Amino acid sequence: MMMAAFIILPLNMPMMQPVRAPFTLLLLAYLAFIGRPLLAAAWRHRWVYILPALAAASAIWADSASAALRHGILMTVMVTVALAAAIRLDIRQLAIAVLFSQGALALGSLMSMETMWVGGAHGAEAVVGLFPAKNVLGKRMLLVVLAAVAVMVGAGYRPVFKPIALGLSGIALFLIVQSLSASSIILLALAVPLGVGLAVVWRPATAIRGARPVIVSGVFLLLALGATFAIIGLRIDPLADLLGLFGKDATLTGRTVLWEAARQVIADHPLLGVGAGNFWAADNDQALILAKQFYKPDHQFSFHNAYFEIAVHLGAVGVLVFLGVFLRGVWTIGQTWWRTQGRADVFPVILGAVIAIRTLTEAEMFDALLLAPLLFWAVVLLSEEERGRAAATH
Structure with missing residues (x-):
């Protein structure tokens, strides 16, 4: 349900719309x-x-x-x-429900590959799939990736779900790029490392005394050094360059x-x-x-x-x-x-x-x-x- x-x-x-009204009544029941x-x-x-x-x-x-x-x-x-x-539901059942429901829409969007011209005279063709707008596709596919990350790195999920999650996340990533949804790309770059880091690095560190402060300090140090090198050493603006790839103004x-x-x-x-x-x-x-x-x-x-x-x-x-x-x-x-x-x-x-x-x-x-x-x-x-x-x- x-x-x-x-x-x-x-x-x-x-x-x-023909399905939505009767299903709403069924849901209310x-x-x-x-x-x-x-x-x-x-x-x-x-x-x-x-x-x-x-x-x-x-x-x-x-x-x-x-x-x-x-x-x-x-x-x-x-x-x-x-x-x-x-x-x-428990949290794992919720993640599975999101993965399979939105994964089905990802497959449908991949098969349709419907496009829409966006951005006016200086715009481009963006994939919208089954959705009314490119950003809607981008946001839904981002949910697929988030649920897939949780399934792939989490404990307590059935092993059969992990390769399915990997496949659906690959489709979702492809559709996010094709949708030209810059916000979804940026959030993806933040959320996936966060999820993997919490599961692969942070979770084992909870069993080691003093490990977590070292990890936090190390992450902040790496981020600071990386940002300094990119902005000063290479003289680039990562956000502006990324948005520019999608025709966006920073x-x-x-x-x-x-x-x-x-x-x-x-x-x-x-x-x-x-x-x-x-x-x-x-x-x-x-x-x-x-x-x-x-x-x-x-x-x-x-x-x-x-x-x-x-x-x-x-x-x-x-x-x-x-x-x-x-x-x-x-x-x-x-x-x-x-x-x-x-x-x-x-x-x-x-x-x-x-x-x-x-x-x-x-x-x-x-x-x-x-x-x-x-x-x-x-x-x-x-x-x-x-x-x-x-x-x-x-």
């Missing part, structure tokens, strides 16, 4: 079937419903009350699905245009925002101008920053609420891993790190039914559940 949910619910494309334990878990973790509740409450001051209420309800459904995953000119537009809206609605789901509306001329400027006339756009997105829709109050629940989630993942680091799976850590960084360049954490926020809250809630079970046994 969760594997199907990861494929269907967050996938916003026309070919899935499943949630009702596990209603008693789900309600008990919802009460234990009621703090994760604060942001969805605020989004729904913004119907009171929004121009379109129905849009705000719909956004809040869908966010509530997303968090509830994450909670259901947390009480029915100054993030496109995003700064969006962020400046967001600042103007925030100045007019500083405290409570315009209401959830109310800016990117079909009848909002300012939103339509921005979408067309960035060649996004056919599907919903965003400010490419979670904090600006939330500030526009829910104001300063929304940003404070989001920071509170999001930082608690990150802290939960980190604390749970630290307590069990000798045997902990790396999937929650690398997923949490990727999503935390991506809040600066993507608005997905305020979206209603995207896979990344669903998985983030699933690993957070699963970490809290595991910590609660561990405390109960002592």
Whole structure:
């Protein structure tokens, strides 16, 4: 059920619409079937419903009350699905569900190799596969790689899954490059060494007294020396050069245009925002101008920053609420891993790190039914559940 949910619910494309509605009803029926334990878990973790509740409450001051209420309800459904995953799966089952569900989409995208022209007159052909946009493909394939790394380096997975993970990660890597998704490439370069390092180097070091401080110091020293050599010795800017390969401007000119537009809206609605789901509306001329400027006339756009997105829709109050629940989630993942680091799976850590960084360049954490926020809250809630079970046994 969760594997199907990861494929269907967050996938916003026309070919899935005939399946999406009946499956949503089936999923709601499943949630009702596990209603008693789900309600008990919802009460234990009621703090994760604060942001969805605020989004729904913004119907009171929004121009379109129905849009705000719909956004809040869908966010509530997303968090509830994450909670259901947390009480029915363990972290390894969750990683396997992600690997196989997104791996199936990777295979489909590889077979289709559908392309789209991106970047206007000076753009290029990018592979989008089964997805509506190149960045969506890049983000989904990044999830395949993260899950594959967890399976390949983790203990407790069936041996048969490891070569499958290797094959699917190879396909995903190929598609990420072909999608010209610079952000996914950069995050990949950060997340894969982090996952492998935690499993191959850090985990064995937990059994050796004094080894971990030496490792941390060594990593920082190598990074500092490498950066100094690259920037001063070779006179290169690694970030600018990497972005240049994909036709990107290292100054993030496109995003700064969006962020400046967001600042103007925030100045007019500083405290409570315009209401959830109310800016990117079909009848909002300012939103339509921005979408067309960035060649996004056919599907919903965003400010490419979670904090600006939330500030526009829910104001300063929304940003404070989001920071509170999001930082608690990150802290939960980190604390749970630290307590069990000798045997902990790396999937929650690398997923949490990727999503935390991506809040600066993507608005997905305020979206209603995207896979990344669903998985983030699933690993957070699963970490809290595991910590609660561990405390109960002592």
